[in-house]
Amino acid sequence: MTFDLKAQDPQSKARAGVMTTDHGKIETPIFMPVGTVGSVKGVHQRELKEDINPDIILGNTYHLYLRPQTKILEKAGGLHKFINWDRNILTDSGGYQVYSLSSNRKIKEEGVKFKSHIDGSYHVFTPENVMEIQRSIGADIIMAFDECTPYPCDYHYAKRSMHMTHRWLERCLTHLDKTPFMYDYSQSFFPIVQGSTYKDLRKQSAEYIAGVGAEGNAIGGLSVGEPAEEMYAMTEVVTDILPWEKPRYLMGVGTPINILENIALGVDMFDCVMPTRNARNGMLFTAYGSINIKNKKWEDDFSPIDEMGITFVDTEYSKAYLRHLFSVNELLGKQIATIHNLGFYLWLVREARKHILAGDFKVWKDMMVKQMDNRL
Amino acid sequence: MTFDLKAQDPQSKARAGVMTTDHGKIETPIFMPVGTVGSVKGVHQRELKEDINPDIILGNTYHLYLRPQTKILEKAGGLHKFINWDRNILTDSGGYQVYSLSSNRKIKEEGVKFKSHIDGSYHVFTPENVMEIQRSIGADIIMAFDECTPYPCDYHYAKRSMHMTHRWLERCLTHLDKTPFMYDYSQSFFPIVQGSTYKDLRKQSAEYIAGVGAEGNAIGGLSVGEPAEEMYAMTEVVTDILPWEKPRYLMGVGTPINILENIALGVDMFDCVMPTRNARNGMLFTAYGSINIKNKKWEDDFSPIDEMGITFVDTEYSKAYLRHLFSVNELLGKQIATIHNLGFYLWLVREARKHILAGDFKVWKDMMVKQMDNRL
Ligand SMILES: [Zn+2]
Ligand SMILES: [Zn+2]
Numbered sequence: 164m165t166f167d168l169k170a171q172d173p174q175s176k177a178r179a180g181v182m183t184t185d186h187g188k189i190e191t192p193i194f195m196p197v198g199t200v201g202s203v204k205g206v207h208q209r210e211l212k213e214d215i216n217p218d219i220i221l222g223n224t225y226h227l228y229l230r231p232q233t234k235i236l237e238k239a240g241g242l243h244k245f246i247n248w249d250r251n252i253l254t255d256s257g258g259y260q261v262y263s264l265s266s267n268r269k270i271k272e273e274g275v276k277f278k279s280h281i282d283g284s285y286h287v288f289t290p291e292n293v294m295e296i297q298r299s300i301g302a303d304i305i306m307a308f309d310e311c312t313p314y315p316c317d318y319h320y321a322k323r324s325m326h327m328t329h330r331w332l333e334r335c336l337t338h339l340d341k342t343p344f345m346y347d348y349s350q351s352f353f354p355i356v357q358g359s360t361y362k363d364l365r366k367q368s369a370e371y372i373a374g375v376g377a378e379g380n381a382i383g384g385l386s387v388g389e390p391a392e393e394m395y396a397m398t399e400v401v402t403d404i405l406p407w408e409k410p411r412y413l414m415g416v417g418t419p420i421n422i423l424e425n426i427a428l429g430v431d432m433f434d435c436v437m438p439t440r441n442a443r444n445g446m447l448f449t450a451y452g453s454i455n456i457k458n459k460k461w462e463d464d465f466s467p468i469d470e471m472g473i474t475f476v477d478t479e480y481s482k483a484y485l486r487h488l489f490s491v492n493e494l495l496g497k498q499i500a501t502i503h504n505l506g507f508y509l510w511l512v513r514e515a516r517k518h519i520l521a522g523d524f525k526v527w528k529d530m531m532v533k534q535m536d537n538r539l
Numbered sequence: 540m541t542f543d544l545k546a547q548d549p550q551s552k553a554r555a556g557v558m559t560t561d562h563g564k565i566e567t568p569i570f571m572p573v574g575t576v577g578s579v580k581g582v583h584q585r586e587l588k589e590d591i592n593p594d595i596i597l598g599n600t601y602h603l604y605l606r607p608q609t610k611i612l613e614k615a616g617g618l619h620k621f622i623n624w625d626r627n628i629l630t631d632s633g634g635y636q637v638y639s640l641s642s643n644r645k646i647k648e649e650g651v652k653f654k655s656h657i658d659g660s661y662h663v664f665t666p667e668n669v670m671e672i673q674r675s676i677g678a679d680i681i682m683a684f685d686e687c688t689p690y691p692c693d694y695h696y697a698k699r700s701m702h703m704t705h706r707w708l709e710r711c712l713t714h715l716d717k718t719p720f721m722y723d724y725s726q727s728f729f730p731i732v733q734g735s736t737y738k739d740l741r742k743q744s745a746e747y748i749a750g751v752g753a754e755g756n757a758i759g760g761l762s763v764g765e766p767a768e769e770m771y772a773m774t775e776v777v778t779d780i781l782p783w784e785k786p787r788y789l790m791g792v793g794t795p796i797n798i799l800e801n802i803a804l805g806v807d808m809f810d811c812v813m814p815t816r817n818a819r820n821g822m823l824f825t826a827y828g829s830i831n832i833k834n835k836k837w838e839d840d841f842s843p844i845d846e847m848g849i850t851f852v853d854t855e856y857s858k859a860y861l862r863h864l865f866s867v868n869e870l871l872g873k874q875i876a877t878i879h880n881l882g883f884y885l886w887l888v889r890e891a892r893k894h895i896l897a898g899d900f901k902v903w904k905d906m907m908v909k910q911m912d913n914r915l
Contacts (some may be wrong), residue, residue: 204870245859245860462607476583479585484623
């Protein structure tokens with residue numbers, strides 16, 4: 164993987180770059196749609212490619228490990244072939260889902276024992292087997308196995324956990340060296356900064372992670388319930404330390420405003436279930452604020468979903484029709500809202516990139532943040 | 540509406556024709572995808588148009604009357620504009636859903652009082668108000684308000700019901716005369732033959748309906764549980780009587796085999812929830828038989844869903860991937876299966892049409908019926 168920085172905004176730390184892997188280029192800043200279990204919910208692959216058009220999507224190791232399981236993914240020749248997606252994929256390490264979805268998880272130095280949320284069966288994730296699972300899935304970018312601490316988190320727990328995450332990182336690296344790629348393309352590995360909402364821990368973790376010399380670096384354990392200002396403060400501490408010439412990935416973030424603010428702090432990559440999950444609940448993001456399409460006020464509003472017309476759904480369907488589809492619980496409602504939201508998120512990061520390249524990102528970002536902080 | 544018969548198969552009663560309305564042509568035989576409440580479940584309008592490509596779809600008066608309600612449809616300028624579909628639409632009369640979905644329905648000479656399956660509210664359908672509702676919805680083809688008898692049905696009940704359906708028909712016709720079109724295109728009205736599975740009643744009803752001189756005629760009360768042979772026998776009695784030069788619509792039918800057999804008996808139009816409902820349960824129809832994609836045998840079958848490649852889903856996704864999507868209950872599974880099944884149904888009727896025009900329909904039909912009677 165290569166990463167070429169093309170420009171930096173003169174009034175913020177925002178950067179525009181291009182990552183290149185065996186599955187092609189990724190223009191940054193980028194938002195990665197979440198394809199949890201091998202599908203971006205409600206979206207056909209050709210819509211994802213032609214209408215939403217991200218250079219990279221995300222898959223969840225925890226979900227893919229449980230179903231369809233690595234034996235099927237290996238037989239298929241990896242996740243790209245299994246789902247018919249020839250652009251980039253990133254997989255998380257499964258840690259976050261183990262902590263949030265499974266019951267009876269037990270975190271020890273060796274790894275995490277957990278109960279499947281599907282059938283109650285017991286499984287163990289260790290730094291070693293998670294590397295192997297990510298080899299089998301075959302994403303272009305794979306993530307270190309870490310502990311993602313909750314918010315709020317006791318200082319001493321956060322510190323102990325951070326050190327364990329660092330020790331797990333060494334085990335990931337050692338095991339990766341012994342585990343060759345399974346398919347005919349290479350994989351890049353990103354370690355993850357932890358440290359909860361403590362500046363000294365974040366600083367210490369960022370320095371540790373920076374020292375590893377990985378191809379890219381990630382910031383984990385944020386967007387877990389802390390106020391936005393704390394999130395931004397932590398991002399800033401970390402991006403000041405992580406190597407300038409490597410991509411930075413802020414995991415699980417966030418709202419359109421969160422994304423712009425973190426781009427301003429030097430983050431290059433984002434993922435979040437918010438545009439897709441909120442879409443399925445009838446919540447639309449637009450450049451002028453959010454819309455609860457279930458609201459009765461849209462009942463006879465026959466104007467297009469979004470005059471901006473970023474994706475086909477915005478102009479082909481009206482607000483009244485989409486509101487009706489949610490009222491009667493039709494699948495198509497979720498499909499339309501999902502394409503709209505993902506289209507908007509990708510527009511937003513592409514627009515951010517244009518403004519970074521043009522040198523006026525900060526002014527545009529401040530205007531957009533104000534404009535989007537609104538309920539329509 | 541005009542109907543031009545282009546060809547008849549020399550060895551059966553199959554016909555190929557072209558209906559033309561203000562929303563364009565309908566090549567027959569045709570299968571009409573069911574868009575119950577203003578959406579063909581799981582299918583975007585552009586996929587319906589470009590990939591499945593039917594000349595006409597069906598909407599359900601009962602569902603549309605309850606939600607979004609006629610006041611919204613009128614404000615939108617009719618159902619075509621509301622859902623953004625510029626080809627033909629047919630609406631049923633709501634009778635079938637009243638009998639099958641609502642509780643506490645009371646059928647009297649005046650009409651039917653029923654309880655909404657949504658909120659338990661009481662409503663009344665009469666021949667008169669159902670004509671008005673269908674004017675508000677604004678389909679190109681609208682249906683008489685009838686009683687659809689269940690199977691089996693007592694002879695005396697079937698006979699009384701048939702006569703009431705005939706009296707209701709007179710009331711529909713009288714009221715339509717007093718109720719002008721609401722939009723800038725005209726609507727054609729089809730009466731419905733009833734008579735359960737009794738040849739003498741079907742004959743009597745068909746003669747009565749034929750005498751009305753409508754632009755097209757429908758056969759109702761079949762595909763309600765009777766054996767296929769009884770259905771075919773009734774269709775044959777009726778198509779021998781209904782006017783040759785008008786389109787015949789067999790309501791609620793059926794399997795791919797049912798459709799071909801009824802085309803052979805002189806039916807021109809079909810609708811059924813089977814391709815869409817079964818798709819959502821993981822059942823795929825193909826030219827070589829049906830597939831239960833949930834079956835474990837497809838788990839590692841990475842071949843295309845259907846080598847025939849009628850629609851994009853058939854070649855872009857594998858059986859193993861589709862099986863996985865059903866295992867994990869992803870929306871995309873239902874979307875893919877629905878497009879596949881509707882694509883197949885439309886291919887089937889278009890293929891039937893080609894063979895009627897070529898004069899070898901009967902041979903092809905017999906071959907296909909044998910070939911499709913199979914579980915893969
Ligand atoms: Zn998030
Ligand atoms: Zn049916």
